[in-house]
Amino acid sequence: MKIKDVDLGDYPIILSPMEDVTDPPFRTLCREWGADMSYSEFISADGLIRNASKSLVKLDIEDSERPVGIQIFGANVDSMREAAHMVASMERRADVLDINFGCPVSKVAGKGAGSGIFQDVENMFRITRAVVEAAGDMPVTVKTRLGWDEKSIIIADIAEALQDCGIAALTVHGRTRCQMYKGEARWDVIRDIKRNPRIHIPIIGNGDVRSGEDAKRMRDDYGLDGCMIGRAAVGSPWLFADVKHYLKTGEHLPPPSVKERVKAARTHLSRAVKWKGERLGVLETRKHYASYFKGVPDFKDTRIKLCTADTSVEVMELLEWVENNF
Numbered sequence: 527m528k529i530k531d532v533d534l535g536d537y538p539i540i541l542s543p544m545e546d547v548t549d550p551p552f553r554t555l556c557r558e559w560g561a562d563m564s565y566s567e568f569i570s571a572d573g574l575i576r577n578a579s580k581s582l583v584k585l586d587i588e589d590s591e592r593p594v595g596i597q598i599f600g601a602n603v604d605s606m607r608e609a610a611h612m613v614a615s616m617e618r619r620a621d622v623l624d625i626n627f628g629c630p631v632s633k634v635a636g637k638g639a640g641s642g643i644f645q646d647v648e649n650m651f652r653i654t655r656a657v658v659e660a661a662g663d664m665p666v667t668v669k670t671r672l673g674w675d676e677k678s679i680i681i682a683d684i685a686e687a688l689q690d691c692g693i694a695a696l697t698v699h700g701r702t703r704c705q706m707y708k709g710e711a712r713w714d715v716i717r718d719i720k721r722n723p724r725i726h727i728p729i730i731g732n733g734d735v736r737s738g739e740d741a742k743r744m745r746d747d748y749g750l751d752g753c754m755i756g757r758a759a760v761g762s763p764w765l766f767a768d769v770k771h772y773l774k775t776g777e778h779l780p781p782p783s784v785k786e787r788v789k790a791a792r793t794h795l796s797r798a799v800k801w802k803g804e805r806l807g808v809l810e811t812r813k814h815y816a817s818y819f820k821g822v823p824d825f826k827d828t829r830i831k832l833c834t835a836d837t838s839v840e841v842m843e844l845l846e847w848v849e850n851n852f
């Protein structure tokens with residue numbers, strides 16, 4: 527599968543963009559465990575053009591994680607155009623620019639951005655055309671949902687128009703805005719997009735992929751070109767290795783050893799501290815520890831200690847203790 531010239535190989539398994547999760551420390555870890563590509567957290571176009579430091583820092587990428595996409599969101603055509611131009615003219619720019627037309631939270635969708643765009647589909651096309659034009663030779667992708675609600679599942683009808691705006695791939699999370707994260711993702715609607723003979727861009731499926739079996743079904747039964755994994759990868763960067771192994775062999779890898787889990791946690795923490803500084807690095811890595819050691823027996827007390835330790839030195843000492851005692 528190719529996103530313009532970015533070759534991701536057959537049926538890539540991609541790390542989904544997630545706010546407060548898919549920062550460079552976590553993305554690089556997932557890439558090392560086999561994710562074929564990753565995307566940044568969503569970044570406000572308005573924040574970027576105001577030069578807000580919180581938005582600018584999210585543009586950071588590591589060369590080792592390529593191919594990587596930067597995702598932007600906004601409801602205003604001019605802001606989105608300007609932000610796209612900014613991202614595409616960076617000296618060390620990402621490989622792909624993605625537009626978020628999927629975020630369901632009220633503070634975004636309520637302002638007509640994210641999946642709020644389904645309330646004004648003409649604006650969706652205007653924004654997409656403007657971003658594609660401003661991005662120049664940088665490929666633009668769109669990540670979206672099925673529609674606003676159950677009564678307006680329109681993505682299969684508008685996918686062709688999005689393609690005509692010049693996007694290089696389309697990712698669809700198989701839920702409506704109103705579903706938020708409830709119910710089951712509908713992959714059949716995503717399959718309908720792929721089945722349209724006029725669609726020639728890659729269609730990437732997203733929603734509820736948690737295992738090699740799910741990824742295989744998405745490929746074999748739904749015919750999609752790639753698969754994006756979000757929640758199941760949080761605290762489990764090794765999921766990518768297992769999914770890829772399963773797709774190749776039909777078998778699972780053994781679960782990661784405690785040593786491997788400790789190594790991942792250490793790497794994550796040291797990269798986070800390097801990237802965000804000591805305080806934020808320690809605080810923001812905490813939420814991953816619970817999952818890193820999921821399934822390790824009698825781990826409760828240690829998990830609490832890991833999640834309350836205040837300094838990276840303390841966490842590293844605890845991790846060493848875990849390595850020697852579990």
Ligand SMILES: Cc1cc2nc3c(=O)[nH]c(=O)nc-3n(C[C@H](O)[C@H](O)[C@H](O)COP(=O)(O)O)c2cc1C
Pocket residue numbers: 542543544545546547566567568597626628629669699732733734735754755756757758
């Ligand atoms: C904590 C969290 C943050 C998210 N942030 C973003 C985001 O910034 N941009 C985006 O396109 N989707 C975001 N999503 C949605 C995911 O990318 C994905 O579409 C959704 O979780 C469904 O996939 P999954 O079932 O594999 O998790 C987020 C989801 C979660 C759980």
